[in-house]
Amino acid sequence: MDATTLLDWYDIHHRDMPWRVPPAARKAGEVPNPYHVWLSEVMLQQTTVAAVRAYHTKFTALWPTVEDLAAADDADVMAAWAGLGYYARARNLLKCAREVTARGGFPNTEAELLTLPGIGPYTAAAVASIAFDRKATVLDGNVERVMARLHAIEEPLPDSKETLRTLAAERTPDARPGDYAQAVMDLGATICTPKSPACGICPWMKGCAGRIAGIAAELPRKRPKKAKPTRLGHVYIARRPDGATLMETRPPKGLLGGMLALPTSEWTDAPSPAPPLEAGWREIGEVRHTFTHFHLILTVWTAETLAAETRGHWVDQADPGDLPTVFAKALRLAL
């Protein structure tokens, strides 16, 4: 009953996305492309639809099939992901593509999907339901918020997570699992939004305990977060007369792991200068950037040089678009 109400709403208000099969087409028998769905769900982890669109289009143009992606060079995939953030996703994306290719295609059950790199509880449920129309309970930030409000759950996250998961499972219908999964997330993204939810036009307004109690907008409650410290550092942009720029590939794990980068000092309260070669360095400004758990202020230095580097490698055509945003900012400052 409730699910039917939501699916009726979704039939009218669904949003077009490059990886989606619209409800009418799905009813007519069109089947989603599992590669496209999986790629979209990984990109959408903690990332908005608006940010994902262009990257999804770029990836499917560069690598039309999961086999193509599996055969790609790591550096090309990391460069294509640059700017989207959470770079471990790109490393796991490649691992997953290679495992899927080795086993001859995507598994079509939630349990098997869950064993693949970069696929956790949410993504396994999302791909199983959206790509293969299997009944599965998707529980993301949207669904948590919707369930917390519908049932006026005042216990804060993450303590309430299993309660919310049970409530979400109870509400999941047997019919149209893929459309339902997308519908409940769309509801959270467009109606049951974090701030000032549009309760007046919500298809589920009748049974919403949070709305009736007048506390919908306050839910879900969350534990207070820690303040972000500020770290400092130096970043060095060395250019040769032929135009090449000195770059580094970051270590494979940790912050910005595996990404192309500019040479920097350590990022601390009081960083020591650490130029990658001897040259007449000039300070040209600073770059501010905020990561997940700290603020960063980098002093930007440039030099024209023919000196030999002590670390890194020269890149002929340095493209800010191939770099994580903090380095793109520094490079653009120098250009």
Add this chain to the structure above:
DNA sequence: GAGCCGTGGCG
């Protein structure tokens, strides 16, 4: 369980 891990938009 809790820390780590990006980015851009929004109020």
Add this chain to the structure above:
DNA sequence: TCGCCAAGGCT
């Protein structure tokens, strides 16, 4: 300007 937040996963 700044904290919050988004279709989380890994360790």
